[in-house]
Amino acid sequence: MMKTQVLYKSRTGNTEKLAKAIFEAVPGKSKDIQSLDERKDYKMGDVYFIGFWTDRGTASTDILDCLGSLQGKKIALFGTCGMGGSPEYYKRIEENVRVFIEDDNQYLGAYFCQGKMPMAVREKYTAMRTQKNARQIDAMIQNFDRALLHPDAKDLEGARAFVTEIYETLEKDGGREL
Ligand SMILES: Cc1cc2nc3c(=O)[nH]c(=O)nc-3n(C[C@H](O)[C@H](O)[C@H](O)COP(=O)(O)O)c2cc1C
Numbered sequence: 001m002m003k004t005q006v007l008y009k010s011r012t013g014n015t016e017k018l019a020k021a022i023f024e025a026v027p028g029k030s031k032d033i034q035s036l037d038e039r040k041d042y043k044m045g046d047v048y049f050i051g052f053w054t055d056r057g058t059a060s061t062d063i064l065d066c067l068g069s070l071q072g073k074k075i076a077l078f079g080t081c082g083m084g085g086s087p088e089y090y091k092r093i094e095e096n097v098r099v100f101i102e103d104d105n106q107y108l109g110a111y112f113c114q115g116k117m118p119m120a121v122r123e124k125y126t127a128m129r130t131q132k133n134a135r136q137i138d139a140m141i142q143n144f145d146r147a148l149l150h151p152d153a154k155d156l157e158g159a160r161a162f163v164t165e166i167y168e169t170l171e172k173d174g175g176r177e178l
Contacts, residue, residue, distance in 0.1 A: 001028075001030050002030065002046040002047055002170075003031065003032070003045045003046050003047070004026045004028075004030065004031040004045060004046070004048075004049070005031070005032050005034070005042055005044065005045030005047070005048050005049070006019055006022055006026070006032070006033040006048075006049045006051070007034055007035075007036050007042055007048065007050050007051070007066065008033075008034075008035060008036065008049075008050070008078075009035065009036045009037070009051070009052050009053065009059075009062065010051070010053060011053055012053075012115075012116070012118065014053065014080040014115030014116060014150070014151055015051050015052060015053045015078075015080045017151050017156065018051060018078055018079075018080060018111075018113065018151055018155070018156065018159050019033060019078070020033070021156040021157075021159045021160050022049050022051070022078060022111075022159050022160070022162075022163050023049075024160065025159070025163035025164055026049075026163055027167055032045070036062055036063065036066060042066065043069075043070070045073065046073065046074060047074045047076075047108075047170070048070060048073050048074065048075045048076070049076050049077075049078060049163070050063065050066065050067060050075060050076070050077055051077070051078045051079060052077075052079045053079065053080055053081070053115065054079055054082070054083075054093055057092065057093060057096055058093065058096040058097055059079070059096075059097045063097070064097065064100045067097070067100040067101050068100045068101075068102065070101070070102070070105055071102055071104050071105065072104055072105065073105045073106070074106045074108055074170070075101055075105050075106070075107055075108060076107075076108035076110065076111075076162075076166055077097055077098065077109075077110040077111075078110065078111045078159065078162070079093060079097075079110070079111075080112065080113055080114065080115030080150070080151060081112060081114065081115060082114065082115065082116075082117045082121070082143070082144070083114065083143060084143055084146050084147055084150065085114070085143075085146075090110075090112040093112065094110040094112070097110075098110070108166050108169075108170075109166065111158065111162040113150055113151050113155035113158065113159070114146070114147050114150040115147065115150055115151055116147045116148045116149070116150060117144060117147055121144060122141060122144045122145075125137050125140050125141050125144065126141070
């Protein structure tokens with residue numbers, strides 16, 4: 001029987017919401033969810049969903065270390081980031097983090113959505129705004145305000161669909177194992 005381990009890091013709760021939706025959608029009872037801070041013995045799983053908040057275009061070091069330590073596992077990534085509506089940007093984060101996964105693992109894909117940022121970020125934007133950069137800063141403020149609504153119900157639904165699709169594929173690949 002395959003065991004699924006959901007591991008995540010979340011500073012302000014966005015990624016935790018996604019982690020919980022992902023955990024719910026994992027079929028069967030052989031599953032576990034842990035914040036990486038609490039978890040030391042996380043090598044027991046067969047399938048891993050590793051979640052992170054985006055920190056300067058990548059994941060924090062402890063997430064990257066955790067990823068780099070896994071061998072012979074099936075690994076999916078998920079994450080939240082302040083920047084919304086850009087599949088290209090999500091792809092870039094995915095690639096930045098994916099390189100830490102060793103080749104003897106099976107990579108299952110990634111799911112990203114936007115996540116709200118602290119109000120101090122908006123205040124910083126406002127303070128930075130000049131006549132010269134107004135257009136750019138206004139776009140950043142607009143993105144900030146849109147982010148306040150995320151992760152929303154649709155993001156969580158997307159996360160659950162991502163999980164369902166992965167298990168459908170795994171079942172097709174080697175159903176007896178499940
Ligand atoms: C130090 C720091 C760096 C960040 N860097 C990025 C970034 O490079 N790109 C981005 O889109 N969001 C960035 N964010 C925004 C967070 O990734 C985003 O708000 C995320 O949803 C927070 O998740 P959490 O609630 O699980 O902590 C950054 C936030 C912080 C605090």
